[in-house]
Amino acid sequence: MEKVIIIGSGPAGLTAAIYTSRANLSPLLFEGFQAGGMPGGQLMTTNIVENFPGFPEGIPGPQLMEKIRQQAERVGTRFIMEDVQEIKVDKQSFTVVSMIGQEYEAQSIIIATGATARRLPLDSEKKFWTKGVSACAVCDGALPIFRDKDLAIIGGGDSAVEEAGHLTNFAGKVYIIHRRDELRASKILRKRAEEHPKIEILWNKTVIEFLGEQILTGLKLKDTKTGEVSELPVAGAFEAIGHAPNTGFLKGQLETNESGYLITRPNSMMTSVEGIFAAGDVQDPKYRQAVSAAGSGCMAATDCERWICGMYCD
Numbered sequence: 071m072e073k074v075i076i077i078g079s080g081p082a083g084l085t086a087a088i089y090t091s092r093a094n095l096s097p098l099l100f101e102g103f104q105a106g107g108m109p110g111g112q113l114m115t116t117n118i119v120e121n122f123p124g125f126p127e128g129i130p131g132p133q134l135m136e137k138i139r140q141q142a143e144r145v146g147t148r149f150i151m152e153d154v155q156e157i158k159v160d161k162q163s164f165t166v167v168s169m170i171g172q173e174y175e176a177q178s179i180i181i182a183t184g185a186t187a188r189r190l191p192l193d194s195e196k197k198f199w200t201k202g203v204s205a206c207a208v209c210d211g212a213l214p215i216f217r218d219k220d221l222a223i224i225g226g227g228d229s230a231v232e233e234a235g236h237l238t239n240f241a242g243k244v245y246i247i248h249r250r251d252e253l254r255a256s257k258i259l260r261k262r263a264e265e266h267p268k269i270e271i272l273w274n275k276t277v278i279e280f281l282g283e284q285i286l287t288g289l290k291l292k293d294t295k296t297g298e299v300s301e302l303p304v305a306g307a308f309e310a311i312g313h314a315p316n317t318g319f320l321k322g323q324l325e326t327n328e329s330g331y332l333i334t335r336p337n338s339m340m341t342s343v344e345g346i347f348a349a350g351d352v353q354d355p356k357y358r359q360a361v362s363a364a365g366s367g368c369m370a371a372t373d374c375e376r377w378i379c380g381m382y383c384d
């Protein structure tokens with residue numbers, strides 16, 4: 071019987087691992103394989119992280135995650151590079167079923183499975199997926215097919231603007247296609263986009279079709295105010311329209327909000343099921359920052375330690 075199983079290897083899961091390791095709970099961490107993106111979470115596809123305290127010059131996302139993972143390993147975390155396909159909730163204990171069907175029993179679980187990029191629900195989006203359409207400019211933007219070409223980012227949040235900036239390193243021109251007349255992105259990023267010579271923002275536009283024969287060659291846009299339809303020739307289109315929490319494997323056993331984010335109890339990281347805790351983006355539709363995810367990982371670990379002691383310490 072494990073004392074605690076942690077599911078997820080982003081900043082929340084790894085921080086929970088550091089704290090539960092140091093509390094002698096000897097955590098077993100499922101770092102994932104395919105489900106919900108790559109092990110290490112969303113920072114694995116973040117070019118440079120400039121807002122994580124302690125790195126005044128910024129740090130590449132994958133490097134930051136490698137450092138946090140090493141820290142978790144050094145204090146005793148054990149890792150399994152597999153997805154979890156299911157958890158079974160019992161009054162006495164929990165069972166975590168791995169993707170190869172192996173079962174692991176645990177006194178408690180910390181869920182830190184993060185969130186996955188949303189995609190536009192268009193048939194043509196599916197047709198050109200990986201043939202010019204991607205949900206990750208940082209992962210795919212430097213591919214030869216996009217070099218020196220005009221590209222588009224869809225969305226108006228921090229991700230859209232940051233990824234547009236990243237694309238300017240390779241692209242000819244970068245269009246940000248936003249459905250409103252004001253970016254959601256923070257002021258500093260907004261200013262950066264609006265003043266960048268290679269970025270043009272197309273306001274009040276939505277993509278209604280991805281165009282091309284074998285590979286993407288353009289977008290059909292609709293003006294959200296006038297209804298006018300136009301075409302924009304681009305060689306690549308990158309969706310940056312937000313994320314959905316990775317909770318499918320829970321099969322509805324834990325309480326969520328209407329968007330599927332796990333609900334934790336007031337002043338606690340415990341979910342609706344006693345002994346199961348949640349941390350990071352899977353329970354946070356609001357802040358969604360690496361540092362807040364790490365903070366909530368610490369909180370979940372602390373709550374978990376206290377709960378285990380209350381249940382199992384003499």
Ligand code: NAP
Nearest residue numbers: 225226227228229230232249250254310311312356357358
């Ligand atoms: P987000 O803030 O939820 O923004 C999503 C954007 O996509 C919004 O502009 C939204 O438009 C648009 N959108 C959503 N659905 C759409 C659809 N069906 N069609 C067209 N547009 C659609 O997501 P995010 O940019 O990924 O950011 C998520 C969180 O991570 C935020 O809290 C953000 O601050 C944080 N983040 C921070 C940094 C940083 O600090 N460096 C970098 C990346 C992300 P509306 O504006 O009209 O809703």
